[in-house]
Amino acid sequence: MRYRQLAPGIDVSEVGFGNWTVTTGWWGDYTREESLRLHREAFDHGITFFDTSDAYAEGYAEEVLGEAIAPIRDEVVIATKFGYDITSDHERVGQQERAHRTDVAYISQRLDDSLKRLGVETIDFYQLHNPRMAHIDADDLWAFLEDAKEAGKIRAYGVALGPKIGWLEEGVHAMRTRDVHGMQMIFNMLEQSPGKELLEVAEETGRTMIVRVPHSSGMLEGNLTADHVFPKNDHRRHRPRSWLIEGVQKVATLDFLTEDGAGTGMTLGQAALKWVLSHDRCVTTLPNIYGSDQIAEFAAAPDKRDLTPEELDRVQALYDDNFGVVPEGLPDTDKVNGGVGS
Template sequence: MEHRELGDSGVEVSTVGFGAWVVGTDWWGDRGEQESIDLVQHALNQGVTFFDTGDVYGHGRSEELIGEALGDRRDEVTIASKVGYDFYNNPQAGHGEIPKEMTPEYIHEAVDKSLDRLDMDHLDLLHLHNADVDEVDEDVLAAIDELRESGRVDAISWALGPSIGWLAEGDAAIANEFDALQVVFNVFEQTPGAHFMETIDDLDASTSILARVPHSSGLLNEQVRPETELGEGDHRGFRPDEWYDTGWEKVEKLRFLERDGERTMGQAAIQWLLAHDDVASVTPTFRTTDDVDEWAAAPDTPALSDEELDRVADLHARDYDIKRDDGMAGFRSSVDGTDLEAVGATYAGD
């Protein structure tokens, strides 16, 4: 397993990380808690050392399970968590967004509670979870510096929606020298990653990209097909039928990325991301040990050739020659869309 540094922070992450939204929640289908612990430990044994959770996942339960699974091997792993959603004082209403709190006082308190649940003395990486650009003011930046100076946090990231707001937020993270920026980025949804890599280059910044949803919520690993019936509570069940149909047509046009016995589509999707130097790690959603075995091995498969990368770029530029709307347009911006208009984007996937 390859490792890459987050910015200039000295914090290293495995190029394939573990997105722990699946731990302690049922939003990707239900599973037992011991099953989740076993899955985390299996990932570590397969070389995955970067584990990315959030305090709001299961309202703290994900952090507790991650701490239980990894506590005895703390010195082998890089642990990230997210703060910003005030689930302490607000009930969860289905899959709806709960109120956020981004004051310095709340951030300090939330980090301390996260560390208590993890049973750890520091976070290797702290994300501000879906923070709007106007919420991260000088006082919040000062609070982040205090957390680093106290040793409770080693590196800082901004985790983006993108449906909560993404472009102005990501640009602000890079301009303010955040160590990392977590964003939806995959072969189908290239706009955010491409824009931020350009911003990093323009500002000569050291911010690293953490790519989440690398398999486009199950399309690029072929776990979601047009006929798939998703389990109760699975958040993908709320997506329009057009998303599934359009996505599967795109997958068929990417078959050239597969190499029989050498590289699966799911592995190729990860290798496409790792071909970008600014991407430090991808965080797929592991649901089974088979997923772990396949995707943790992705960095060891043949890297995508220049020809393959060019073919992907050409297909994306032509929108895969598919005229149908996938029903996912309308990702909003937290600054009324003016940032999106400035770069000619209206949707995180265009």
């Protein structure tokens, strides 16, 4: 494992563990014991960065993380998120987004609740969860974060963009107008925009980036086929069939990243992480970890060879040509950029 600086005094493993996959039921069902075991396996493989949110199963994910890292608190970096109303009894339908709530009185209580659930005195990295422009313009909210930092309740703070890919304007505005230490975004070989544009601003402003969905929702693990059927409790089941069919075609063009006659190559999943980490402002990645095999494979990625300039250029050329794939319903002359959705 290798480590990079997220914020002053905060070093993180290049591969982190986002625990939404094993606590929310959107990537399969896990018992509490199974979730705890996977957290601890991740640490045993050198992973020291753990990311969660108070909105993941109404605080359950924070509780699990807190229990898992209790014996090793001083050896890990904890990131959580805030900004959604998790106390409302409004019934949500499917993957419908929650309502935000960011008044200072509410956020102050949520911070204290997160500290209690995590079993810690300080949260290392506190992130505004999927904000809209109005939240970034809320001076009282950002003043509160500074106060919380001064009080020792948080060490650094930032923004997690979402819920889906996009949010360029919000990300740029936050980096240029607020003293954010880092930002979380979706970025991978198949979905490069607006990540590339955000990275340019990160370079300009000196911000660091946390990258989630580096495998494009599992597509870049290289294990999916055009006839794959997702389980009922897998959120990808709700994607249009074209997402799967076109994604598999795109992945087929990336075989050159795993070809190595000497036997010292890497899996596509590892190459996808190395591609993200080839961008200097990207300090850590949050692959979707849902089993022991993923932990072992992904945690080994940083120690694999770096992608060559020629390989990086070839990936870019493929992306610029939509990997040679014509979206369903469009003639050859109407090819468009972009990867699969998230």
